[in-house]
Amino acid sequence: MSYFDAASAAPLHPVARQALQASLDEGWADPARLYREGRRARMLLDAAREAAAEAVGCRPDELVFTASGTRAVHSGMEGVLTGRRRVGRHLIVSAVEHSSVLHTAEVFEADGGTVTQVPVSRAGEVAPEAYEAALRPDTALACLQSANHEVGTVQPVAEVADVCGAAGVPLLVDAAQSLGWGPVEGGWSVLTASAHKWGGPSGVGLLAVRKGVRFAPQGPVDERESGRAAGFENIPAIVAAAASLRAVRATAAEEALRLRELTERIRARVPELVPDVEVVGDPVRRLPGIVTFSCLFVDGETLLHELDRAGFSVSSGSSCTSSTLTPSHVLNAMGVLSEGNVRISLPLGAPAEEVDRFLSVLPGAVAAVREKLGAPSPRTAGREDTLVVDAIGKRCPIPVIELAKVFGDVPVGGTVRVLSDDAAARLDIPAWCEMRGQEYIGEEPAERGSGYVVRRLS
Amino acid sequence: MSYFDAASAAPLHPVARQALQASLDEGWADPARLYREGRRARMLLDAAREAAAEAVGCRPDELVFTASGTRAVHSGMEGVLTGRRRVGRHLIVSAVEHSSVLHTAEVFEADGGTVTQVPVSRAGEVAPEAYEAALRPDTALACLQSANHEVGTVQPVAEVADVCGAAGVPLLVDAAQSLGWGPVEGGWSVLTASAHKWGGPSGVGLLAVRKGVRFAPQGPVDERESGRAAGFENIPAIVAAAASLRAVRATAAEEALRLRELTERIRARVPELVPDVEVVGDPVRRLPGIVTFSCLFVDGETLLHELDRAGFSVSSGSSCTSSTLTPSHVLNAMGVLSEGNVRISLPLGAPAEEVDRFLSVLPGAVAAVREKLGAPSPRTAGREDTLVVDAIGKRCPIPVIELAKVFGDVPVGGTVRVLSDDAAARLDIPAWCEMRGQEYIGEEPAERGSGYVVRRLS
Numbered sequence: 056m057s058y059f060d061a062a063s064a065a066p067l068h069p070v071a072r073q074a075l076q077a078s079l080d081e082g083w084a085d086p087a088r089l090y091r092e093g094r095r096a097r098m099l100l101d102a103a104r105e106a107a108a109e110a111v112g113c114r115p116d117e118l119v120f121t122a123s124g125t126r127a128v129h130s131g132m133e134g135v136l137t138g139r140r141r142v143g144r145h146l147i148v149s150a151v152e153h154s155s156v157l158h159t160a161e162v163f164e165a166d167g168g169t170v171t172q173v174p175v176s177r178a179g180e181v182a183p184e185a186y187e188a189a190l191r192p193d194t195a196l197a198c199l200q201s202a203n204h205e206v207g208t209v210q211p212v213a214e215v216a217d218v219c220g221a222a223g224v225p226l227l228v229d230a231a232q233s234l235g236w237g238p239v240e241g242g243w244s245v246l247t248a249s250a251h252k253w254g255g256p257s258g259v260g261l262l263a264v265r266k267g268v269r270f271a272p273q274g275p276v277d278e279r280e281s282g283r284a285a286g287f288e289n290i291p292a293i294v295a296a297a298a299s300l301r302a303v304r305a306t307a308a309e310e311a312l313r314l315r316e317l318t319e320r321i322r323a324r325v326p327e328l329v330p331d332v333e334v335v336g337d338p339v340r341r342l343p344g345i346v347t348f349s350c351l352f353v354d355g356e357t358l359l360h361e362l363d364r365a366g367f368s369v370s371s372g373s374s375c376t377s378s379t380l381t382p383s384h385v386l387n388a389m390g391v392l393s394e395g396n397v398r399i400s401l402p403l404g405a406p407a408e409e410v411d412r413f414l415s416v417l418p419g420a421v422a423a424v425r426e427k428l429g430a431p432s433p434r435t436a437g438r439e440d441t442l443v444v445d446a447i448g449k450r451c452p453i454p455v456i457e458l459a460k461v462f463g464d465v466p467v468g469g470t471v472r473v474l475s476d477d478a479a480a481r482l483d484i485p486a487w488c489e490m491r492g493q494e495y496i497g498e499e500p501a502e503r504g505s506g507y508v509v510r511r512l513s
Numbered sequence: 514m515s516y517f518d519a520a521s522a523a524p525l526h527p528v529a530r531q532a533l534q535a536s537l538d539e540g541w542a543d544p545a546r547l548y549r550e551g552r553r554a555r556m557l558l559d560a561a562r563e564a565a566a567e568a569v570g571c572r573p574d575e576l577v578f579t580a581s582g583t584r585a586v587h588s589g590m591e592g593v594l595t596g597r598r599r600v601g602r603h604l605i606v607s608a609v610e611h612s613s614v615l616h617t618a619e620v621f622e623a624d625g626g627t628v629t630q631v632p633v634s635r636a637g638e639v640a641p642e643a644y645e646a647a648l649r650p651d652t653a654l655a656c657l658q659s660a661n662h663e664v665g666t667v668q669p670v671a672e673v674a675d676v677c678g679a680a681g682v683p684l685l686v687d688a689a690q691s692l693g694w695g696p697v698e699g700g701w702s703v704l705t706a707s708a709h710k711w712g713g714p715s716g717v718g719l720l721a722v723r724k725g726v727r728f729a730p731q732g733p734v735d736e737r738e739s740g741r742a743a744g745f746e747n748i749p750a751i752v753a754a755a756a757s758l759r760a761v762r763a764t765a766a767e768e769a770l771r772l773r774e775l776t777e778r779i780r781a782r783v784p785e786l787v788p789d790v791e792v793v794g795d796p797v798r799r800l801p802g803i804v805t806f807s808c809l810f811v812d813g814e815t816l817l818h819e820l821d822r823a824g825f826s827v828s829s830g831s832s833c834t835s836s837t838l839t840p841s842h843v844l845n846a847m848g849v850l851s852e853g854n855v856r857i858s859l860p861l862g863a864p865a866e867e868v869d870r871f872l873s874v875l876p877g878a879v880a881a882v883r884e885k886l887g888a889p890s891p892r893t894a895g896r897e898d899t900l901v902v903d904a905i906g907k908r909c910p911i912p913v914i915e916l917a918k919v920f921g922d923v924p925v926g927g928t929v930r931v932l933s934d935d936a937a938a939r940l941d942i943p944a945w946c947e948m949r950g951q952e953y954i955g956e957e958p959a960e961r962g963s964g965y966v967v968r969r970l971s
Binding site for chain 1: 582825
């Protein structure tokens with residue numbers, strides 16, 4: 056098996072395993088107690104905090120350990136939003152943040168706050184100017200990920216921190232995907248991360264809050280972790296998290312070069328090997344180990360199943376694999392093709408041979424899915440000036456497949472109207488037009504769902 | 514070293530360690546993913562849920578894993594209080610609940626809810642009639658621990674559940690201290706627990722919510738654990754928690770008998786070996802491994818330090834050890850002596866010889882602390898009819914020591930007025946009177962703090 060989904064969860068790093076096992080004997084007691092076992096636990100916790108703070112680039116007393124990265128985001132955002140409530144109730148997030156950020160924003164909005172979503176380019180990148188434009192006198196907090204979890208695009212965090220800092224607005228950086236590679240540069244105010252993304256154990260998140268940021272922890276009072284993370288400290292896991300962060304940092308520069316070469320190979324070869332593929336995300340400003348592409352006429356879930364059978368574990372932002380039945384909000388915000396989406400995220404040490412084997416397996420897997428779904432091959436004849444394709448009730452990628460099947464039946468200049476009630480069509484039909492050099496005229500309301508109108512140009 | 518503080522945290526059970534190590538290789542991936550590593554993680558999670566549900570006595574789909582027992586309490590209370598908001602905004606808790614329950618009640622009260630605290634007997638036990646009397650048409654939730662964490666008293670949970678059930682009010686049971694010994698009997702609606710109390714790893718709590726209980730999870734949306742516990746699942750720790758719960762249950766009946774005999778030995782011998790001691794908590798309806806006593810004229814922190822030097826790790830509910838500088842709310846609610854408080858909570862397998870060694874060391878340790886503090890020896894002569902002791906600015910147990918020093922100076926029938934601004938005096942001076950057979954007349958406001966008036970009867 057080749058596990059290529061490190062951006063979801065990395066296998067436990069050997070150093071994490073060692074540290075965990077070693078501290079199971081020393082770190083189980085209550086660090087708030089004064090007796091010997093408690094003092095030993097406290098010493099382990101203090102040492103882990105110092106090591107993690109050094110890797111983050113903050114003071115130890117600015118950093119607490121939470122039970123997960125998600126909890127760090129929730130607590131970090133809620134703490135600042137409440138602490139700066141007097142300033143105002145406006146929040147800025149990018150459109151491609153992790154769901155933990157966006158869901159916290161939803162709660163804030165439901166509670167009367169106002170949220171501005173900053174858009175991204177087709178490469179998934181925000182513009183510092185867009186943050187600047189979004190800032191208001193009542194802005195309590197701005198949030199920006201250090202790098203995107205689905206497409207790997209690195210964000211201009213330092214520039215956005217400057218813009219926010221000039222306005223006196225704290226910037227929370229979700230560094231979940233990047234912290235293993237290096238500290239977040241620039242003047243961030245709050246930083247969150249998650250240990251199992253860098254090979255640490257599950258159950259540990261980091262929340263760093265710079266001195267001077269107004270912060271009001273929410274929820275019932277709890278004395279542990281400076282009142283910022285309720286519940287008994289999971290010290291063995293915390294020790295393992297800190298030790299493995301230090302370990303991955305030691306080899307980060309070298310391993311980044313190696314993985315970047317492998318993902319570059321995928322970026323370059325996939326479009327050569329597989330027809331009708333869009334590689335997404337910034338080609339240069341990107342994380343070393345992540346590469347994402349979408350395949351026209353392919354159902355993501357079926358492709359994942361084919362790849363799993365061939366021994367590859369990857370993930371997908373396609374509508375068809377997520378439990379929410381809507382396309383990935385990231386791909387949506389980027390305006391790129393979402394169907395047949397595949398994210399490869401290489402774990403540390405991923406062998407080049409496995410990547411090459413993936414490249415040899417992928418074309419067959421995609422072709423098999425396309426055949427199963429009856430994807431079209433090119434046609435020539437054209438007769439009717441306008442055609443309607445009724446794809447109501449059909450799920451992605453069927454609407455696009457139906458469109459492509461009949462497209463050759465209209466003459467150049469003619470139009471096809473696709474009726475669809477699948478949200479993914481809104482993204483995938485324009486993307487298909489762009490890939491095919493056809494004109495996307497627009498969306499019209501229909502009795503059920505929408506009509507998506509396309510004009511044949513060639 | 515003898516570790517006698519299992520009620521804070523138990524050392525990792527060998528079965529927990531085995532299960533944790535075994536599942537580090539299988540349980541690190543995201544159980545929401547469809548590929549092989551994800552399916553394996555999901556299988557481990559499902560199996561752990563079934564095992565834990567069986568031990569709790571609920572259906573697997575009624576149980577979720579949280580990041581700690583504290584989180585389980587917070588989420589359980591908030592979920593029911595919000596889910597039943599239309600019924601009303603009244604909450605019932607006992608006065609001796611764990612701080613996680615009382616702090617959630619504080620937040621609820623600050624948000625406009627009403628809280629009734631049910632008092633306890635001198636043994637620390639609630640009366641079902643008191644819960645019945647506290648129920649109102651707008652009661653959304655009642656909470657009662659299965660057994661008290663500081664004194665070990667077992668609560669009449671089944672009876673209270675009946676009373677609440679008859680009124681249609683759900684009962685949340687914090688079973689943190691008892692779940693390792695057996696399932697909670699009776700018709701509870703919500704149950705919470707914490708794995709590190711039974712020898713499981715840190716970082717795992719249980720939250721069981723019976724079908725039919727209106728429950729509205731709070732905080733940002735998160736799909737994991739039925740939306741009731743945000744953040745990536747800590748599967749290796751969850752597996753270890755479930756496996757060790759099953760393991761401790763297998764030997765619970767036998768071990769309970771053994772530990773009960775040892776704690777009974779402490780209950781009986783301590784008052785014989787140490788003068789001026791009050792053993793607190795119910796002598797019969799109590800947990801097998803916990804015994805608590807308070808020593809007059811003793812500072813808890815100093816005594817803990819003496820015992821630590823002698824190789825014993827115990828905890829204290831005395832004002833002087835907690836970081837909040839107020840006496841334990843449990844001892845306070847029971848109305849028992851709080852000074853020089855010691856809680857012994859024996860871990861599974863605690864050897865009888867260690868208990869005997871503790872009994873041989875304790876008298877000397879207490880005597881050393883009393884000597885250090887200048888505790889009084891009995892006097893005879895009495896002259897003045899009334900005396901004032903100014904203990905303003907002095908911390909427990911000094912006010913009681915000062916009282917005892919001069920008490921022999923007033924004749925029988927005379928009074929002593931102790932001026933004190935230490936909150937512990939309110940508890941400890943009446944307790945001293947009861948232990949000495951003297952009359953506690955009452956508390957009067959004073960310029961600073963209060964005056965506590967005592968009449969000499971003998």
